[in-house]
Amino acid sequence: MPEIRKILVANRGEIALRIMRTAREMGIKTVAIYSEADRNALHVRYADEAVCVGPAPSSESYLKADAIIDVCRQLNVDAIHPGYGFLSENANFSRIVREAGLIFIGPSPESIEIMGSKLAAKAAVAHYNIPMVPGTPSAITNRDEAKAISARIGYPILIKASAGGGGKGMRVVEREADFDEQMDRAVSEALSAFGDGSVFIEKYVTSPRHVEIQVLGDQHGTIIHLFERECSVQRRHQKVVEEAPSAILTPEIREAMGQAAVDVARACGYYGAGTVEFIVDDQLNFYFLEMNTRLQVEHPVTELITGVDLVKQMIYIAEGKPLTIRQDDLRIKGHAVEVRVYAEDPANNFLPDVGTLETYVRPQGNGVRVDDGFEQGMAIPIYYDPMIAKLITYGDSRAEAIQKMIRAIDEYQISGVQTTLPFCRFVMEHDAFRSGQFDTGFVTKYFTPDKLLAATDPNEAELGAILAAWLLNNQKPATHTTGIEVTRQRSNWKTNRLG
Template sequence: MSSFPTRKIRKILVANRGEIALRVMRSAREMGIKTVAVYSQADRLAPHVKAADQAVCVGAPPSSESYLRIEKIIEAAQQTGADAIHPGYGFLSENATFARAVEAAGLIFIGPSAEAIEVMGSKLAAKNAVSAYDIPMVPGTKGAVTDLLTAKKEAAQIGYPILIKASAGGGGKGMRIVETEADFEAQMQRAVSEAISAFGDGSVFIEKYITSPRHIEIQVLGDKLGNVVYLFERECSVQRRHQKVVEEAPSPVVSPQMRKAMGQAAVSVAKACNYYGAGTVEFVVDEKLNFYFLEMNTRLQVEHPVTEMITGVDLVKEQIRIAEGNALPFQQDDLKIEGHAMEVRVYAEDPANNFLPNIGKVEHYKIPQGIGVRVDDGFEAGMQVPIFYDPMIAKLITYAPTRQEAIERMVRAIDEYEISGIETTLPFCKFVMQHQAFQSGAFDTKFVERYFKPEYLSKGLEKEAQTELEKVAALVALMLFENPQEDSTAATLPQTAKGSNWKKRSWK
């Protein structure tokens, strides 16, 4: 890949909706590129439709009849004279058939090659692709398993607890944690059934379950000339239903040495499939901070703004430049971390009712403002939250010189965010920000089950909620006061609090 022809993009059709469509359009406008919106009948008055230079209706409200109609999307691009298509995230963003169809129509696909999408779209194929590189992998099966007896033998060799995962899965679907052999058969059948229902592919694989995992991912950028860099890590461990709710960059537990090792591993993963464009390599990290390759997302991530805030790099603009055939304008040594960024996802969900979707009309809507506050949204007052799509209303991002200041700024921004007519995840996100486990950096993907109870969000109970960790911290303080010669902290704090080094770091 020593050379690649360049082609100037003049008009982009954004094959998406909501906040990500607006996000792409803003960067395109700054580059002097015109934009085309596509929309379903449910989104005809949506902000992304108004923001584009042109807009085309592609069908009825269900995504299968609109945003997932490949032929309709390409036809809209051809009708409006667009020369490129940006898929955003979700919908067709990781669909190799779509990428090929775009290229076959003579258009530029603003994303990786169809081949890279296919390889990394299968967890098993991805593991096989990176096997030639020295990348840590979670112990597990080398291939898909469907035979129950064989699968049970493999699970016994790996050792319980184990995780059954759909090969074509994502978003926690087709995933089952199995604690003992007695539960294996039932969980295996459920995982296969769910995988077939969600993805049309019942292939599953088995791997060792990391009991106190953190979810840390690395942003990468690659050009068509073979250059690849990493833009550091994002901490994404606060999740509900295996889906992220709070993200930050950098991680409070990643040292410079660990960051470099993870970054180099991520670059190797990208090179394993000749990757170009923006992508994210995800890792699971155990309680000893050992990291293992999980998967690669071949698109822009929802949480990409926190990376933009700490690096000063506009990832959408870089996607567009790479798609044009341009070389990356920087090398690895040019990239630095400046400050700290937090992001919370504002979902139309009721955290006091098991995070169930809370669909309705947004009666009143006012976003927070001020220094270090960014809101990526796609809603206005008076709009209905459609039942047909993901219930995310916005992403609220804060930036500050230090992690603690970014947290404090987020609490202030959440308090200023005014939404009425529906329930949102904002109260839960404030709970996270103020929780001792989060503030100390001593948390993992089990944050919700360990520390959160819906009643904590009942009126007046947020401040009264005393978690186990807070009680322990108070007891430790009392012990040290009464016995100043003894350092009891290491012996008393829960396992997740040991070894946290975020207070030792200078965030420069």
């Protein structure tokens, strides 16, 4: 079996740091890549070596597969971890990595291709008894036929892009009169976002919950699940609050969903860490939605309730080692909640609000975890996702985890940009969330900007500004690299606190 001694992390920010930390614990060297916009980023300083791969736009840096492979060859890298986003679900990149004689810390390109198409995924799992939402079995080629199917399954229906996610190429159609207009919009969005205009139809499940199952599979045919995550609090079809376990699943439904997720993974010969997503209706019926063939943003909540380091397991699996964890070994212990701290303005339709972090002080204490990639004085680049951090809390019970989250949000000091923290606090205190009786329509049903409580103490704000100015004046300039020049910088990391 191959032994991984050096990993290039083909990503940036908090996920790059999170992967590098586990690698360091395992005695594995790390290589960071970065764009010109990220030359002073924390993941660049943390890595053993760092290489600039291009200008700020991701298409000219983080998505340049050939440049990444060249760095690996020059620095004797053994393996590439793609994190999430960027090239993580790019089957061609996985294939290029393999053909270059490197290890891709993730699934096979064949698995990525199957699960990258929602229609191909449905076809793959058809041999297993996995519940699926009624709809068209293939891409729509005949509109009249599609309308007839829609009438048969009943409105409202959902038109969905086959090639992607994140809410793009997705349209709810309430009545047949709106079908053509919404179809045109869905196809246009799908073409723009994914270069593939194929769409299909599903019955629109009213009051749906988004519940996903974490799976791990080795290269020897063993696949296990690590229970569920509840991800129903979303804006623009994208998650903002996640928790594990779900507040609504019974042990019987949990077991059934877990087995279904394992079967989905088995249907495509999956190995590595992956997530199988389900829709759960108001009667607790669940339906297969899709599989994400990568590490999820919200993976920390699963790690906290199971005690399993998912990145470490991904590395072991990539080395060809068999899983040493068995399904019967796993138990849910406690409860974990995660909120995504975005540089967005909840009072302005969650629009990005990038700028400089004039104040940035992380919460601390028992049961609090912060995965981030920023520090005070840094600017949030306009070129990438505006997520500043993931704030995760853990408690013996759901109520305790929620209360810890409220305390942690109150301790989190950020100025210079608007963030989603006030909204996340609103969620934590809302009766629907606390009772567990909510769905993906939470924002539409309950949230309006006027409900945010802007309770900022002017004295605290003034003290924060004074502290920020002092820190900026006394901060040492960071070293960086240009071109293919490499910086080896483990020794100066201790001067840069991550918390």
